[in-house]
Amino acid sequence: MEEQATDVLIVGAGPIGIACALACKRENLNYIVVEKGALTNALYNYPLNMTFFSTSEKLEIDGIPFISNTPKPSRNEALEYYRRVVTSNDLKINLYETVGTITPQESGFSVSTDKAHYHTQKVIIATGFYDIPNLLNVSGEESPKVFHYYKEAHPFSLRHVAVVGASNSAVDAALEIYRKGGKVTMVIRGDNVGERVKYWVRPDIMNRIAEGSIKAYFNSTIKAIEKDKITISTPKGDVTEPNDFVLALTGYKPNFKFLEDCGITFSKDEKHIPHYNEETMETNVKGIYLAGVICGGMETHKWFIENSRIHAKLIIKHISAELS
Known part of the structure; x- marks a missing residue:
């Protein structure tokens, strides 16, 4: 050539x-x-x-x-x-x-x-x-129910969805899926939602978490991903949550x-x-x-x-x- x-x-x-x-x-x-x-x-x-x-x-x-x-x-x-x-x-x-x-x-x-x-x-x-996504490096991450990119909320409607991360992408996904009828659990490594989250969005996610519409585990990480559940390592010990999809939006x-x-x-x-x-x-x-x-x-x-x-x-x- x-x-x-x-x-x-x-x-x-x-x-x-x-x-x-x-x-x-x-x-x-x-x-x-x-x-x-x-x-x-x-x-x-x-x-x-x-x-x-x-x-x-x-x-x-x-x-x-x-x-x-x-x-x-x-x-x-x-x-x-x-x-x-x-x-x-x-x-x-x-x-x-x-x-x-x-x-x-x-x-x-x-x-x-x-x-x-x-x-x-x-x-x-x-x-x-x-x-190249930052991987969780946990058991079950290779499952087809785990996504490292998010496009739209509709596929996750009426499903149990874990959103891993606290950046703009994670917060946007959590709010959109919640408003499309998804049952959202956020798993956040730090003790709060990210400081870089868009200033007009941050109050929204904080209020949804405060009222319980979106469940959030802070200072926590996913320990294992299984077919219909996930195990979350929290400061109070391991917690098991029902789960259909994981959005690992960890950067x-x-x-x-x-x-x-x-x-x-x-x-x-x-x-x-x-x-x-x-x-x-x-x-x-x-x-x-x-x-x-x-x-x-x-x-x-x-x-x-x-x-x-x-x-x-x-x-x-x-x-x-x-x-x-």
């Missing part, structure tokens, strides 16, 4: 990958974006009725206006916005193409995917962190192995932050750059669309100077 030559290969077609493509186009750099799933794949996999914490102007990229019906845009509005940005700017994006290896050469890199081979001078990795992490295979190194603490130059976003591997939330390692709440949009400009400024 013949190698395709390009100046910049961008891995990931999320909002920040799109921002990098726009910056390349503006600087007349030859580029290609490779995405293993759908356009803005992580956003596509968000719950159907999700509302962003950020306002629409903070989700804009490259100064292109994002107009939404309410101050807090919905998932569907964001999907439409980023799609229109891509189509109206005729960006070069290959969807449903998975990058396998990125190999340094004397000049640039050889990149192999499941569909093509590329030779590129620079690589930008903007793959996010939504692909996600970047594909560290993919970065390691590229030669990227990390901090040696639990944060596992990849090494990169904050002024250029170039990693310890010369010619490979990181953009977006992947820069935070296990600190997945450090970088968002709104504060990592600047990564595209920093990267392309550095690449343009090197390739000119």
Whole structure:
């Protein structure tokens, strides 16, 4: 298979990958974006009725206006916005193409995917962190009744559902399922609902827990998952609850192995932050750059669309100077 030559290969077609493509186009750099799933794949996999914490102007990229019906845009509005940005700017994006290896050469890199081979001078990795869930590592987690992603409430109506976690995704799921007639039990490792939960949602979940509409076990973890029940380890001892489904919404992490295979190194603490130059976003591997939330390692709440949009400009400024 013949190698395709390009100046910049961008891995990931999320909002920040799109921002990098726009910056390349503006600087007349030859580029290609490779995405293993759908356009803005992580956003596509968000719950159907999700509302962003950020306002629409903070989700804009490259100064292109994002107009939404309410101050807090919905998932569907964001999907439409980023799609229109891509189509109206005729960006070069290959969807449903998975990058396998990125190999340094004397000049640039050889990149192999499941569909093509590329030779590129620079690589930008903007793959996010939504692909690999943090597992519970308990007996029964492999059961088909356990889900690590949540889409909508209807399948869980009139069922006993355990929601594990206390973040925005867990709280949204618990409230939606409760309002669709599900019998919800929350299992929360800490002593309260997460402080980062959207400020207009947090009172709602606290009130539902206080009135008993949603049962919650704090400072607790799931010990075992069985066909029709779960065992919960609580400060007062083990508790058994009837159960039809478990939503283990315990967060996600970047594909560290993919970065390691590229030669990227990390901090040696639990944060596992990849090494990169904050002024250029170039990693310890010369010619490979990181953009977006992947820069935070296990600190997945450090970088968002709104504060990592600047990564595209920093990267392309550095690449343009090197390739000119």
